[in-house]
Amino acid sequence: MASAGQPLTGADHFHLLIDRQMRQKGLPGNISRIHLRLAPSADLMALAEMLEQNPTLNRVAHLRLHHRWPALPKWIGTSADSPDIFIHRDLPEEMFQSKVLNGPVGATTVPVRIDLCAWNDGSKHLVVSMHHALFDHRGMTLFLQSLATGQSDGQLFIRSQRRPWRSEAMDALHGMFSALGSAGWNLATLAPKHLRPTEAALHREISFSIEDSGRMDLAAQQHGAGPGRSAFYMAVVLVALRELLESRGERPPYFWFPVPHNMRRKGANGHLIGNELAFLFFKIGREALFTVPQAVAAIQMQLNTQIRKGSLGHQAALQRVFRRVPFWMMNAMVGLTTGGRVSSLAFSDLGEERNPLQEFLGVPVQGMAHIPPVPCPPGLSVVFKREAGQLRLIVAYLPQALADEECATLMGRIRVLLLTPRTTKGEQPLKLTSSRSGC
Template identity: 25%
Template sequence: MATADSGVTRVPVRVADCFLLAHDDFMRRTRQGRHITQSIIELDRLPDVARLRPALARLVKKHPLLVGRLRRDWKTWLPYWEVPTAPDRGLPLGLWRERGSAGVLTEATEVAKTMELLQDIMTQPLEVEGIHFKARLDIVEGRDGGCCAALSWSHLLIDGKGAELLLAEIGRLCDGVDEPCDVKEPVRPEMTFQEKIKKTKAAVYRLEDLAKIGAPSLAGPRPRRGRGHYQVITLSAEDSAKLNARVEGMAGALFPMTFYVACAARAHDRVFQHRGKQHKGYVVSVPVQTRKRGARGPLFHNQVSIFFFSAVREALGTIEAATAAMKQQFAEMTRGRLDESFLVVLEMMMRLPSWMFMKVVRWQFKGEMCSFFHSHTGAFAPEMIEFAGAKITNAYHLPCLATPPGTGLFFCEREGQVNITLTWREGCLSDEERRLMLEQTMEDLFGEPRPDLIP
C-alpha cells in the first residue's frame, strides 16, 4: 500500500523468502558476511559503459524494489519491503582492470586477479551511502583482452533465475528497449488455521524422517568465518553433449536434477570417506523453479518451491543407484505435494524472529542446516546473445555459502556448454579434498575418470 506523504510503499515478503531472510541474518550474526551471490557473464570485449550508466539509473526507477529496506510490521510481526516510490540513484557500477590488461577502461581501478576481486566484492555490504541496494554491477577488463560483468545480488530478494532475468533486463535497457518484463505472481489460496495444520503434516513427517538420517556437513555444525573460494570448470561442447546424453539416459530429459543431486552427494561422500567417516546418509534441500519456462518474470523474490532429498548409505554405492533413489524420492514428493506442504510450514513460521527461525531449523539437525548446498539451474539466460554491445561467451553463478554446511556443488549450462561450480569456505576443504571431490564428480558425470578436466 502506497503512502504519498511518506513516499514509500509496502511490498510483502514471499513465503519462500523467509528462509533466506533467516539465513542472511544467521550469516550476519556469525560474522560470515551477508547472503550475496554473483552471476557472471564473460564477454568477448568491453561493454559500452556509456550505455550502461543510464540503463542502471533507469533500472532502479523502473524497479524500486532494488533499493527496498526490510521491515517488520509491529502489529502482525510479518516482514515486508519498504520501497521508495521515487528513487534517485542508479544501481552501483564498478569498473576494474586486471594488471597487465590493455587499460582501455581508463576510469578503472587496477586489481591483481579477477577472481580475488569478485571474492572481495561478495564479502562487502551492498549498501552505498545509506541506500540499501540489493544488487550491484562490476565490469572487469581482463588481461587476455576479454571482459566479465559480475552482477552481485542479495538472495533476500533475488534468486538465480531472477538474476539472469535481471541481467537480460539491463541488456534491454542498454539497447533502449523498455518493455514490461514482470508478470503477476500467483496468489496463494486462503486457508483456515486447521487447514494449514493439516497441510503441514506431510512436510513435518518428512523432516522427522530426515532428522533420523542426519545432515552432516564437511564444515561441521559450528559456524566459522573464512574467505569464500570458487572454482569454475567449463566443459567443451563435445563433453557437454556426452554428459547430457548420459543424464537423459539415467534421469530422463525432464528432471535432470535427480542425477546432479546424486552426483553432488557421492562427491561429498568421497571426501567424508577420505576423512575416515562413514555417515548414515546426507540431506540436501533443492530449489525448484516455479516461473513459467521462457517468461521474463517475475524478476524478484525467490520464486521456488523446495524439495528435501536424502542420500542414504545403501544408495550411494554407484551413481546409477543414487540417481534411481533420487528419482524415486522426487516422484514421491511430487505425488504428495511436499513442495506445497513445505511452503505452508514456512508461512506459519513467517512471524518468528529470524534468529529463532534458524534455531528451529538447526535444532532439527543437531546444529547443522543441510549436508551441502546444490542447485541445477539449467540454461543460463538463453535469450541473451549480447550485453551492452559485447557478445556473451560464457555465463555461470558463484553462490555464497555459510558454515554450516560450508561447501556446495552447482551446475548450469550456456549455449551447449555445461559449467560446474565448486564453492567452499576457507578451512572446510583442503586442496587434496578439493581434487578428490572433483575426481568423483567427473567420474560420475562421464562414467570414467577424467583427470584432464581437473585444474
C-alpha cells in the first residue's frame, strides 16, 4: 500500500453507499459472512491463538476507511490492537443468529471479525464477517483460504489504473443514462413503502444434490439459457417473485435490478482487497414473466444488447467517477430515479467453487454457508453458487419484506421451476400446481 493509502475502487465505493443506506435503516451494514461448521473436536482457543498470529488477518483488520471529500476515499493502515476474534461458549442457536450473524463490522471501525462458537448442542462453528467494501467474492474466497491455511501469498491490493479523463467521463455518462434512466418509479418490490427494519435479516439455503444440479443444467439449456446458467436462474427467480406478488394482489409492471459481474482478469488468483465488479441492469416486464422460456429470452436479449453496447465498461467508469460525488448526492440520484425503491432485489450468481474448503487450520470442515448482506431497500437478496457440481440457493431477507411462510413458498417454487424441463410446446405456461412447500 502506498504511504498515502490505497484508493477504493469504484465498486468498493458503491458498496459503501449500500452500507450507508443499510446503517441508516438500523442494520449492521453491507457485510458478507461465511459460516463454517467445524468438527466437534475443534479446539476454539487454539484456533483463536493461531488466527491472532495470521499476517493477512492482521493487515486487513488494521485497515480503516479514510474519506475526506473531495479527495478519493482510501484504505489506510492503523496500528490497532489485535484483530477482533470472539469466542462464544454454550451459545443457543437463536443467539447465534441474532448475536453472531448480525455482529457489527464497519469500514471506519474494524472491517473484519471472526466468531468462534460452541453451540449448546456441542457443535462448533466459525463465522468470518467481512465488509463488502473490502472484498468481492473472489477476494473473500482468497481471504478465507489465507485464514484456513495460515499462509499469505499473492497481491494484497488491486493495482490502480489511470484512464484518460475524457473517455472516462463519456463512458460514465453512458453508464448513468443507460442504468438509472431505465429504472422508473414502478419497479416491483416485496418491501413495504418506507421500510424500516425492526428485526435482523434472516436467511435460508437449499443445497441440491449433484443429480438435481445436473437436471437443472439440462433444463437451463432446454430453456435457451446459452452457455451459462445465470439467465435461467434469474428467469426462475423472477417468475416465482411475480407469482408471489400476485398472491399478495399486486401486479407491478416490471422488475428492475442490477447483476454484478466479476471484472477480474481470469486464470490467476489476483488481488485480495478491492472489488473489481461492474453491473448489468435488467428491466423485465411482467408480460415476459409468465413462463420461464419467455423470461430467459427477455434476459438473454438484454444481456446481449448490453454487452454489444459495452455497458460493463460504462458502468465500471460510472462507479469510478461516483467516488468524487458526495454520498448524499448519490443517494438522491438513486432515490429519485427509482422512487426510493432502489431495486427489485439483489441477485448474484457466484459461479462454481471447484475446491471447497475441506479443512480450517487442520480442523475438518463439515459444512460451509455463504450469508450475503441484505440491502435495504429492497430487503431481499438471492444468491446462487455451485460447489463441486452441487448448486446452492441462498435467500436472505428482512422479515418485513418477506414473511417466513412466503419465503418457504418462494424457495419451493424456485426449486420446482429449476427442475422443470422445457415442455415440447415451448411457450406454453408451466403448470403452477406443483407443490409449494418443497424446501
